[in-house]
Amino acid sequence: DNTIFGGAIVAGSEVAASAEGSINIIGTSGTTALPGDVVEVFCDGTNWYANGRATTAGAITFTT
16 A cells, blocks of 8 residues: 555664555675574554665665
């Protein structure tokens, strides 16, 4: 429904989520999420809000 807002700090940079449809935790060579990487989500009844962090660039993405 493109109702995810918030973001994640990934490899020291903010990855924003603004009206996104999915949260992707990437597990491919070179952009692998590592133990301890995390995304927390909560809902206010209408929208979802994400807050996360990952060490490796590209480990967490948001898409519509």
